[in-house]
Amino acid sequence: AQTVTQSQPEMSVQEAETVTLSCTYDTSESDYYLFWYKQPPSRQMILVIRQEAYKQQNATENRFSVNFQKAAKSFSLKISDSQLGDAAMYFCAYLTSGTYKYIFGTGTRLKVLA
Amino acid sequence: GAGVSQSPSNKVTEKGKDVELRCDPISGHTALYWYRQSLGQGLEFLIYFQGNSAPDKSGLPSDRFSAERTGGSVSTLTIQRTQQEDSAVYLCASSFWGDANEKLFFGSGTQLSVL
Numbered sequence: 259a260q261t262v263t264q265s266q267p268e269m270s271v272q273e274a275e276t277v278t279l280s281c282t283y284d285t286s287e288s289d290y291y292l293f294w295y296k297q298p299p300s301r302q303m304i305l306v307i308r309q310e311a312y313k314q315q316n317a318t319e320n321r322f323s324v325n326f327q328k329a330a331k332s333f334s335l336k337i338s339d340s341q342l343g344d345a346a347m348y349f350c351a352y353l354t355s356g357t358y359k360y361i362f363g364t365g366t367r368l369k370v371l372a
Numbered sequence: 373g374a375g376v377s378q379s380p381s382n383k384v385t386e387k388g389k390d391v392e393l394r395c396d397p398i399s400g401h402t403a404l405y406w407y408r409q410s411l412g413q414g415l416e417f418l419i420y421f422q423g424n425s426a427p428d429k430s431g432l433p434s435d436r437f438s439a440e441r442t443g444g445s446v447s448t449l450t451i452q453r454t455q456q457e458d459s460a461v462y463l464c465a466s467s468f469w470g471d472a473n474e475k476l477f478f479g480s481g482t483q484l485s486v487l
Contacts, residue, residue: 262414267412303463308475349415358405360417361417362414362415
């Protein structure tokens, strides 16, 4: 069965600095998707970034980028120029292609210090 | 509506009572999920609806949990004879086709507290 592990329950970063959140996963599939979702205090989760496993190029979305290491089954999220509004829970998620059952990690709480 | 709407936002109930949680997905979205988020845990899949297909109920933790989706739109998650371990945030999400190329749209969840 697929699993997603986020080993950092909590991280802190100074405003304007860069932080990296870790995520590892376990799967025997070759075709899948990986996601990072942000959950602010409002509880409404929003998609931050998505990576297709068949793509070698790392996805980027403005200040957010990923380091996707397929062989190592690692999918870390880098937030550059951290802002106070980035403070939230971040969940890593996995989805096998052609299925609908997302598997989420336990989350990393990110604190941004002014 | 503009987004996924869940009600109530918070629900406090006594052990043994039944509760109903409501999810109103984005209009036109055929795929609807329910997840449970417990403190310190990830999101636990509960149930998935896709159009008129039979729902995937494989994540429901016990027969006290049930869900329905009427008219392919609004969904209700019912928990009978609530227990303290049912205390959690219940999140609903929807998407147009349930395809991985789409993103999930989440509601703000219902915080359920069972005393």
